[in-house]
Amino acid sequence: MAPDPLVRLDAVSKMFPGGIVGLDAVDLDIARGEFLTLLGPSGCGKTTSLRVIAGFESPSSGRVLLEGRDITSLRPFDRPVNTVFQDYALFPHMNVAENVGFGLSLRKLSGAEQAKRVGDALDMVGLADKLGARVSELSGGQRQRVALARAIVCEPRVLLLDEPLSALDAHLREQMQVELKRLQSRLGTTFVMVTHDQTEALSISDRIVVMNKGRIEQIAPPATLYDRPATKFVASFIGTMNLLQSHFVGRDGDRLRFNAGALPLEATSETGEAPGKGAVRTIGVRPEDLLAATEAATGTAPVRVSSIVFHGRTLRLHAELGQGIPVVIDAPRRAEGFQFSVGDVAHISLRRGANCPMLPS
Ligand SMILES: Nc1ncnc2c1ncn2[C@@H]1O[C@H](COP(=O)(O)OP(=O)(O)OP(=O)(O)O)[C@@H](O)[C@H]1O
Ligand SMILES: [Mg+2]
Known part of the structure; x- marks a missing residue:
């Protein structure tokens, strides 16, 4: 029997007040260690999908499963999931190390263990020398890396990234795409990233989920999506x-x-x-x-x-x-x-x- 996927969305729908459809009966299996990207136009339900996985939003119907276990009603902090938000949401009054260590400070770890984990996470994103720097002294790309380090330091099973690179200029963005992919392979963590940039999705993902109006149009590796789009929507959205x-x-x-x-x-x-x-x-x-x-x-x-x-x-x-x-x-x-x-x-x-x-x- 095939093992359970790491995360499964089972017929998840999300209705917002006023009859707005956020998600419409979405079935999605996310495998261990994959880099999965949710791609689609504005308002298609990408962020809502991430929020449902993270537990910030509860589905109107359907279930969220983690390794076969129903976690639909589990609170966000009880899920082995971390999120990197679009605006990074760093604490401006804390330095780099304090920002990265914030999630750890809520756990019972010794000071030495915390410091080691923060150092390792910053090393991983190439910012070991910025430990004591103030957030306001950092460039956009460096802030983005601090946000990443803060998310990986807690060693989540799943890392959710909502348009993590959208604030960066084109050149830095391309460089960060390569780094993000490399980081993901090194950590072996499952990454679920949201983007509306098809070039970014094609270059970085193991599989891409193309969404439209709260539904999934197609799930496939980049080359399959490009060569064999299943619908006219996918064909016109990709390239x-x-x-x-x-x-x-x-x-x-x-x-x-x-x-x-x-x-x-x-x-x-x-x-x-x-x-x-x-x-x-x-x-x-x-x-x-x-x-x-x-x-x-x-x-x-x-x-x-x-x-x-x-x-x-x-x-x-x-x-x-x-x-x-x-x-x-x-x-x-x-x-x-x-x-x-x-x-x-x-x-x-x-x-x-x-x-x-x-x-x-
Ligand atoms: N809290 C909310 N209350 C009401 N409607 C919402 C809420 N959150 C999302 N929606 C609606 O649900 C739909 C999906 O929104 P979602 O934020 O998931 O889109 P998205 O794909 O992330 O778009 P974008 O690329 O613009 O970020 C949209 O029609 C949106 O207006
Ligand atoms: Mg969004």
Whole structure:
């Protein structure tokens, strides 16, 4: 028999006064030692999920289990869970060591043991030399690390992080993402992080939970979410995806052939089933899976380029396929010069081997 997950949300719903749905029958298993990220637009229920796990919010219905034990009515301080809040919530009148040791001071530990644990936690986040510093003397990134040290010093089974990096600038944020991931692997602690930044979620997580309106849309590792989104919502939320209404024309083995206007596409069926001839489905096509050429050929369709956006290594073409179907193409920016201008006709085709998901309408 499979062991119980570390944390399980079992049909958890949370209704707020006025009929506002916070969570709607959420089932979620969190494994030991994983880095799980809750991702979704504002108001989708990310923070509410964390608060239910931490015990700050009690579900309207459903249960929270820890290793199979029902902890739904357990008080926050009796749960082996710690939270790092978005604003860090550090005590400004205490120095770094006092902030980190605060949680420990509520336990019966000797002074020497406390000091050792505080030192170890600060060492872990690279702030061993800031023990006596005042919080007001620290940079944003350093404060963030103090908040982390304060949370890990109590050795929680689960660490909850609510948008921990959102106050940092882009450069520091990227650096902290790497550090956070490294810290998590070193500690082996289960991390549950909230973000609305899909790039952050993709780069840091073992698994991502995509939420929408209090419900879970999909739970999967980053690459699966990117390559095989299960719904249109996930497809449009993770990266950029062209969602093309396409007619089914036939199959070659497990490849399903479609036409989006004049553009031939190939998709894979998750279930192995093909739609009926002429049936219309939404096919998801990544901009990097479309090639743009100056000449027409077999398998190409003409588009008119309406704008060109500089993306560094690539240029993003916004174009129109047939009668007003918008399509986005990422074209490599070649050293010898890019061959398209706004108003030009480009001939686009699906890159060989591209994996396009067929999405439920
Ligand atoms: N204490 C509360 N009272 C009433 N409604 C609430 C309360 N807390 C959350 N909500 C509502 O529940 C829904 C989910 O809120 P939640 O804070 O979980 O969203 P979120 O995904 O964390 O969003 P954000 O990215 O903006 O932080 C929202 O519609 C919100 O307005
Ligand atoms: Mg929130």
